[in-house]
Amino acid sequence: MNKSGKLYGKKLCNEDCNFKELIQENKYNTYASAQWTHNGREMFVALNNKGSPIKGKKSKKENKSSHFLPVHMS
Known part of the structure; x- marks a missing residue:
């Protein structure tokens, strides 16, 4: 996520x-x-609802769109 809240992919981590x-x-x-x-x-x-990212500026912890189920690998 960049400074303006846009989610994007990168080849190298920073x-x-x-x-x-x-x-x-x-x-x-x-x-x-x-x-x-x-x-x-x-x-x-x-x-x-289509799977596209929402800008971080518009997201809130309470919104269902920001809730993810954890996956437990056994």
Whole structure:
């Protein structure tokens, strides 16, 4: 995620690739940019109903679009 909250792919990892994983009370996980905030608010990874990314500036921890189910590998 870049400074403006746009989610994008990279071949090489840098600070934009770091996210904080937050485990919510509803057992879903959210992912906030570790590097960037918008007006002091965290910017979250979120997808719309077609699977396209939503800008981090418009995402909130409470939105269902930013909730992801963790996958447990055994």
